[in-house]
Amino acid sequence: xxxxxxxxxxxxxxxxxxxxxxxxxxxxxxxxxxxxxxxxxxxxxxxxxxxxxxxxxxxxxxxxxxxxxxxxxxxxxxxxxxxxxxxxxxxxxxxxxxxxxxxxxxxxxxxxxxxxxxxxxxxxxxxxxxxxxxxxxxxxxxxxxxx
Numbered sequence: 001x002x003x004x005x006x007x008x009x010x011x012x013x014x015x016x017x018x019x020x021x022x023x024x025x026x027x028x029x030x031x032x033x034x035x036x037x038x039x040x041x042x043x044x045x046x047x048x049x050x051x052x053x054x055x056x057x058x059x060x061x062x063x064x065x066x067x068x069x070x071x072x073x074x075x076x077x078x079x080x081x082x083x084x085x086x087x088x089x090x091x092x093x094x095x096x097x098x099x100x101x102x103x104x105x106x107x108x109x110x111x112x113x114x115x116x117x118x119x120x121x122x123x124x125x126x127x128x129x130x131x132x133x134x135x136x137x138x139x140x141x142x143x144x145x146x147x
Contacts, residue, residue, distance in 0.1 A: 008066075009057065009098055010088045023063035026056065030068065034084055041077035048072040052086075055095040057102055066096065 005014050008028065017027040035042055049071045056064045070084045088097050106116060 007059075010096070012087060013066075013068075021062070023065055024059055025053075025065050025067055027067045030084075030086060032087075034071075034073065036073070036075035036078060036080070037082050037085060038080050039075060039078040041075050043076040044073040045076065046071050047074050047081065052089075054089055054093070055099055057096070057098050 008015065008026070012030060012032040013028045014031055015026060016029050019025045019027070033042065034044060036044065049069055052066075052068045052070050054066045054068065056066045058064065068086065070086070072081060072083050074081050085091065090097070093100075103116070107113070
């Protein structure tokens, strides 16, 4: 991994361009071979491309976003369609796993949700989603008010 890509803290990605001041937009490309998520096949057909904008770890006190060009593929083996998946980023997530861990770590150090909301406004929602997805906190769900 080249030294300039170490700032990403994500293996398999390389920085193409960095723009902006606050927030910082980091345009990256994914360098690894894409495989079918259903049959693990290598023979794929590109059907479409789109850009994903994903929140990433803070650079000092500045927000950062990863801008990744993703593709929709069709597998020649199993004839199924799928969107490209990236390691370190969940299927429907808008934040990297490292950012989610950063927010969770800040909160467990004693920073309140109120203070997190003042400095890192979008991060508080990420922390709540992580907390709510943890099975320890789910418990019993409230009953509906139907008669």
